[in-house]
Amino acid sequence: MATISKLSNPSPAASLPARSSSSSSLPRVFLGFNTKTSFSKVASSSSRLSLTNTQPWRTSFVVRCSQSSGNGSPIKRTTLHDLYEREGQSPWYDNLCRPVTDLIPLIESGVRGVTSNPAIFQKAISSSNAYNDQFRELVQAGKDIETAYWELVVKDIQDACKLFEPIYDQTDGGDGYVSVEVSPRLADDTQGTVEAAKWLHKVVDRPNVYIKIPATAPCIPSIKEVISLGISVNVTLIFSLTRYEAVIDAYLDGLEASGLSDLSRVTSVASFFVSRVDTLIDKMLEKIGTPEALDLRGKAAVAQAGLAYKLYQKKFSGPRWEALVKKGAKKQRLLWASTSVKNPAYPDTLYVAPLIGPDTVSTMPDQALQAFVDHGSVARTIDSNVSEAEGIYNALEKLGIDWGYVGDQLEVEGVDSFKKSFDSLLDTLQEKANSLKLVSP
Numbered sequence: 274m275a276t277i278s279k280l281s282n283p284s285p286a287a288s289l290p291a292r293s294s295s296s297s298s299l300p301r302v303f304l305g306f307n308t309k310t311s312f313s314k315v316a317s318s319s320s321r322l323s324l325t326n327t328q329p330w331r332t333s334f335v336v337r338c339s340q341s342s343g344n345g346s347p348i349k350r351t352t353l354h355d356l357y358e359r360e361g362q363s364p365w366y367d368n369l370c371r372p373v374t375d376l377i378p379l380i381e382s383g384v385r386g387v388t389s390n391p392a393i394f395q396k397a398i399s400s401s402n403a404y405n406d407q408f409r410e411l412v413q414a415g416k417d418i419e420t421a422y423w424e425l426v427v428k429d430i431q432d433a434c435k436l437f438e439p440i441y442d443q444t445d446g447g448d449g450y451v452s453v454e455v456s457p458r459l460a461d462d463t464q465g466t467v468e469a470a471k472w473l474h475k476v477v478d479r480p481n482v483y484i485k486i487p488a489t490a491p492c493i494p495s496i497k498e499v500i501s502l503g504i505s506v507n508v509t510l511i512f513s514l515t516r517y518e519a520v521i522d523a524y525l526d527g528l529e530a531s532g533l534s535d536l537s538r539v540t541s542v543a544s545f546f547v548s549r550v551d552t553l554i555d556k557m558l559e560k561i562g563t564p565e566a567l568d569l570r571g572k573a574a575v576a577q578a579g580l581a582y583k584l585y586q587k588k589f590s591g592p593r594w595e596a597l598v599k600k601g602a603k604k605q606r607l608l609w610a611s612t613s614v615k616n617p618a619y620p621d622t623l624y625v626a627p628l629i630g631p632d633t634v635s636t637m638p639d640q641a642l643q644a645f646v647d648h649g650s651v652a653r654t655i656d657s658n659v660s661e662a663e664g665i666y667n668a669l670e671k672l673g674i675d676w677g678y679v680g681d682q683l684e685v686e687g688v689d690s691f692k693k694s695f696d697s698l699l700d701t702l703q704e705k706a707n708s709l710k711l712v713s714p
Contacts, residue, residue: 353645359651360653361631362629362633363385363386363606364383364636364645366384367636367638368393368638369430370397371397373429382646385437386437387433388485388636389430389451389452389454389485390694391692391694394425398702407425411424411425412710413709418706430451430453431479434479437449437451437481438479438480451479451481451482452509453477454486454487454691455469455487457691457694460491461489461491464495466491470495471502474504480538483505483507484506485509487508487687487688488509488516489510493519497524497527499527500531501528501531503539506541508544509544510544510546512683514577514580515677515680517545521585521605525594525597534600536600537601537602541606542634543585543605545578545609546683547575549615549687550573551571551572551574551616553682553683554573554669554679565672571619572665573669575624575662576661576663576666576669577676578628579659579662580666582607582628582655585632589605612625612636612638614641624641625641627654629651629652
């Protein structure tokens with residue numbers, strides 16, 4: 274089983290929990306990412322969407338099973354199924370593009386939700402022709418660029434929600450969510466964020482949509498108000514324990530202020546970012562340069578995440594929480610975000626394997642998802658050694674690492690990055706609109 278102590282010199286073996294003896298009875302499954310073949314004419318009874326893709330199939334799973342079930346049908350079982358069924362962690366996919374039917378093989382392979390952000394849409398829309406027809410219609414109808422952008426995004430979110438709706442229904446609203454973020458330009462605008470969340474919730478009009486709100490100080494009150502309105506929220510860009518606790522309190526305050534007698538349909542996740550923490554702290558440790566400092570590289574992010582889970586367990590217990598449970602309230606699940614490894618020297622499952630635990634979500638981009646499906650193992654690891662996590666956290670403080678500064682700096686960088694992606698995409702769309710007007714009748 275992976276523990277934080279094994280991360281001083283991260284290696285592939287260190288990042289993976291040991292295989293349980295029971296896993297030998299499960300069918301061996303091999304999943305590959307096919308980047309050359311095309312995906313077309315995939316059938317889906319849960320969607321009325323067009324099922325033809327003329328674009329290269331970016332992340333297709335090729336599933337081959339060597340064991341059949343009793344009735345002779347193959348078992349398409351992956352580590353993602355085990356992650357949810359054995360350990361209670363939901364694997365989500367951190368990407369979205371057209372056609373959304375590209376998600377079907379991922380869903381069949383165990384993916385249970387999707388997250389998106391301005392950077393994801395910037396890449397999807399600017400690098401694909403799949404949006405051209407709808408965008409042309411919007412431009413010719415006289416829509417301004419930002420309005421056209423949101424219509425493109427809303428369609429993707431609605432279509433993805435349709436695909437995940439069966440999971441949402443099967444879990445009574447516990448899973449199967451698709452997340453869409455308010456404009457990053459509103460990160461410092463409390464009331465503007467509330468209005469944007471209300472608008473997005475209304476126009477998407479799907480029960481399994483999460484409205485993403487950043488965990489900036491001005492948006493903490495926004496989270497409370499939006500939750501109180503009965504709107505489910507994915508709180509994003511959380512980088513510190515202090516801000517995470519404020520997010521939990523905003524969720525609890527919102528539930529209490531809602532006045533709803535049934536809170537079961539108001540849910541939330543708190544997206545705690547991981548790899549970016551190591552990216553910044555590793556640089557600080559290298560500047561310090563002592564053997565003790567260098568030995569702590571690659572440990573900070575997982576240690577802080579472990580303490581976040583401890584805080585989660587504390588806050589969602591006791592009389593206050595129990596009073597909300599009587600009204601049907603559901604815990605605000607911790608969601609591990611930024612799970613791809615930024616340092617190639619580290620194992621590719623470093624921010625997935627040590628963070629497995631019940632009532633959590635791990636959202637993975639292509640790199641992390643492929644790695645975990647290929648050679649990840651499933652075992653509860655998130656709280657396997659909390660005392661050591663505390664030791665690492667404190668040791669970093671003694672070396673002069675200011676966790677408050679780290680959280681603030683990463684938040685600024687995160688918001689700025691999303692703003693740049695958003696602005697860049699609007700510029701790209703404006704250029705495309707200009708060319709369309711030149712060739713239009």
